[in-house]
Amino acid sequence: MTSQPRSIVVLGSTGSIGTQALEVVAQAPGRFRVVALAAGGGRVDLLARQAAECGAEAVAVADAAAVPALEEALAANGARPRILAGPEGVAELATWPCDVVLNGITGALGLTSTLAALEAGRVLALANKESLIIGGPLVKRLAAPGQLLPVDSEHSALAQCLWAAGPGAYGGGAGAKAVRRLVVTASGGPFRGRTRAELGDVTPEMALNHPTWNMGPVITVNSATLVNKGLEVIEAHLLFDIGFDRIEVVVHPQSMIHSMVEFTDGSTIAQASPPDMRLPISLALGHPERVPGAASAVDWTAAHTWTFEPLDDEAFPSVALARHVGALGGTAPAVYNAANEVCVEAFLKGGLPFLGIVDTVERVVAEHSAGPASSVEEVLAADSWARTRAAELVR
Ligand code: MG
Secondary structure: OOOOOEEEEEEOOOOHHHHHHHHHHHHOOOOEEEEEEEEOOOOHHHHHHHHHHHOOOEEEEOOHHHHHHHHHHHHHOOOOOEEEEHHHHHHHHOOOOOOEEEEOOOOOOHHHHHHHHHHOOOEEEEOOHHHHHHHHHHHHHHOOOOOEEEOOHHHHHHHHHHHHOOOOOOOOOHHHHHEEEEEEEEOOOOOOOOOOHHHOOOOHHHHOOOOOOOOOHHHHHHHHHOHHHHHHHHHHHHHHOOOHHHEEEEEOOOOOEEEEEEEOOOOEEEEEOOOOOHHHHHHHHHOOOOOOOOOOOOOOOOOOOOOOEEOOOOOOOHHHHHHHHHHHOOOHHHHHHHHHHHHHHHHHOOOOOHHHHHHHHHHHHHHOOOOOOOOHHHHHHHHHHHHHHHHHHHO
8 A cells, every 4th residue: 555554543442342443453554553542441451552552642541540550551561652531531532633533432421522523523433322322413413424434333334335326325415315214134132033021031141142243241231132223223313314214123143234225216235244343343444445354254155044034023122112212302312322221230230120121211211301412411411310210210
């Protein structure tokens, strides 16, 4: 490559998305240059090693109390980047001069960095889906066309299908008229095929055993309840400006087709690849170029059976509930997300049955009167109300 390497800021560098992003960078010498890293502060040794390996100019930790340990670890690795601390430090890093900011922060904390990066005019590779779920209207108001690149595998797939469909299909242009519906695929999680009655005795151990993706505990439980798919339907609606009645969820247990777009002439374009987050990460970092060797392709010389089945809304009411809160808009999606996080935590600690997760979220949503989400304060207030109310109901 003769062009300059693309400069990257990685937020959430010690998490699952962050570490895989650094693998993508290491696998493609000369293509990317990591200029700054941010992490929560729980794994300063890893953060310091990462900073030393990529020669970062700056490092931020959300937990300011982790700074002394970080300084020590950086010195041990012979690295001397500028250190920023606290949530403000992480948000400042989101505006650091670079070509692409990857937001791989987990949870509602990621919203501030998303807004900071967009406001500073940075291209944002977004893996933090909470940014869109809780701050949808705020994020959409700030994002210019093409400024937001999805990292979630389903949304990366949808974007690829829309790009393949021609100019304007992505972003509400003329090509968008040819789109009939988005088809989001779901693995169905470990309890696919069970009836509601058969989900009563599900334990945390059973829920943490996901068949195709290896992820953190909260998102793994969200895949078992299909709350994750509900969040992704809202995310798709916001990213692609398609109504909820035109977003379908189809269960595809092999997780090889990551989503599809159906067009008005009856044609469907699908994106297929073995499940590996390095592919969508590399595409968001390298866009519009693809990164050769980022992940393995489907082996078309071997026999495969790929199956598709409808979603059982009675056993898994989370997707229908997400459509409902998505259509309400405003603070309703933030409440769905926050109540769910509290319920998942309670379930993992043995304080709530599996079916109680979505049942409780539904009650919290029903009690909430959704207001506008026109400022960070408003969405965080709704988020905090939902957490408190969910915790009360769990007790
Ligand atoms: Mg996904």
